[in-house]
Amino acid sequence: MxxxxxxxxxxxxxxxxxxxxxxxxxxxxxxxxxxxxxxxxxxxxxxxxxxxxxxxxxxxxxxxxxxxxxxxxxxxxxxxxxxxxxxxxxxxxxxxxxxxxxxxxxxxxxxxxxxxxxxxxxxxxxxxxxxxxxxxxxxxxxxxxLSVLSEKDSWNLFKKNVGHVVDSNVLTVVVNEVCKECGGLPIVLVTVGSAMKDKDDPTLWDEAAREL
Missing domain, CATH: 3.40.50.300 (P-loop containing nucleotide triphosphate hydrolases)
Known part of the structure; x- marks a missing residue:
């Protein structure tokens, strides 16, 4: 600005x-x-x-x-x-x-x-x-x-969009994996995060990780 x-x-x-x-x-x-x-x-x-x-x-x-x-x-x-x-x-x-x-x-x-x-x-x-x-x-x-986000900023943006599932001990590993697969690209982090919002089925997260 x-x-x-x-x-x-x-x-x-x-x-x-x-x-x-x-x-x-x-x-x-x-x-x-x-x-x-x-x-x-x-x-x-x-x-x-x-x-x-x-x-x-x-x-x-x-x-x-x-x-x-x-x-x-x-x-x-x-x-x-x-x-x-x-x-x-x-x-x-x-x-x-x-x-x-x-x-x-x-x-x-x-x-x-x-x-x-x-x-x-x-x-x-x-x-x-x-x-x-x-x-x-x-x-x-x-x-x-304009460069990709850092790992910390990527996680914060992803967490903001994905909701409460980030607090699940069962999903911790796969949620982090999906976030990393977004490559620090804001538009991907927001799109994937919003699509997976509040989904606590591990199968859905595994599928998302594979697709990315």
Missing amino acids: EALSNDKINFIGIHGIGGVGKTTLVKEIGKRAKSDKLFDEVVMVVVSQNPDIKKIQDEIAGMLGFTSLINQPSATERTSMLCARLRDVKKILVILDDVWAKLDLAAVGIPFGHDHKGCKIIITTRHEQVCNSMGMKMQRTKIVH
């Missing part, structure tokens, strides 16, 4: 392996940015492995209530219109989730740097080089590596 309120930073790249919690993190950042009123507008879109520029533009426009863009057939005009609309917002946070390769922000119509100093961009990606390729040309960049 510190980087969000720092006017000297206009690009934040978050990278890490799949399941480490990048999307969850930026969703929370977006919520906090709104509640703390750090920006006039906050928009978030999923870019994915095969980015569709028109879809990205439409989703951003939709979040801004800019419906006239959606029916605009000209790709050049769409880019120009979106760029002008974003420039009209004094302070805006644009979150681009799940970016797999360098995305041409100018082609989308997202102004940045000297073109709009009030526009801050956050991307999430599995690849550090994507952060470097998109952020290096901007003077004010922060790159963050």
Whole structure:
């Protein structure tokens, strides 16, 4: 959150392996940015492995209530219109989730740097080089590596989701095994923990350990 309120930073790249919690993190950042009123507008879109520029533009426009863009057939005009609309917002946070390769922000119509100093961009990606390729040309960049949780933090998160079964002497070994098999990935720890919540049948835990 510190980087969000720092006017000297206009690009934040978050990278890490799949399941480490990048999307969850930026969703929370977006919520906090709104509640703390750090920006006039906050928009978030999923870019994915095969980015569709028109879809990205439409989703951003939709979040801004800019419906006239959606029916605009000209790709050049769409880019120009979106760029002008974003420039009209004094302070805006644009979150681009799940970016797999360098995305041409100018082609989308997202102004940045000297073109709009009030526009801050956050991307999430599995690849550090994507952060470097998109952020290096901007003077004010922060790159963050999101890593897996420590054994202690993994256990605390798992325990929080799985419920009272962690106190069972009968299940201690297999519950710990399942937790370790989650590999420190928050999304896996939460998903598996929630699925096994309050289940005290050893057979179910053995099956979960095998499946992981």
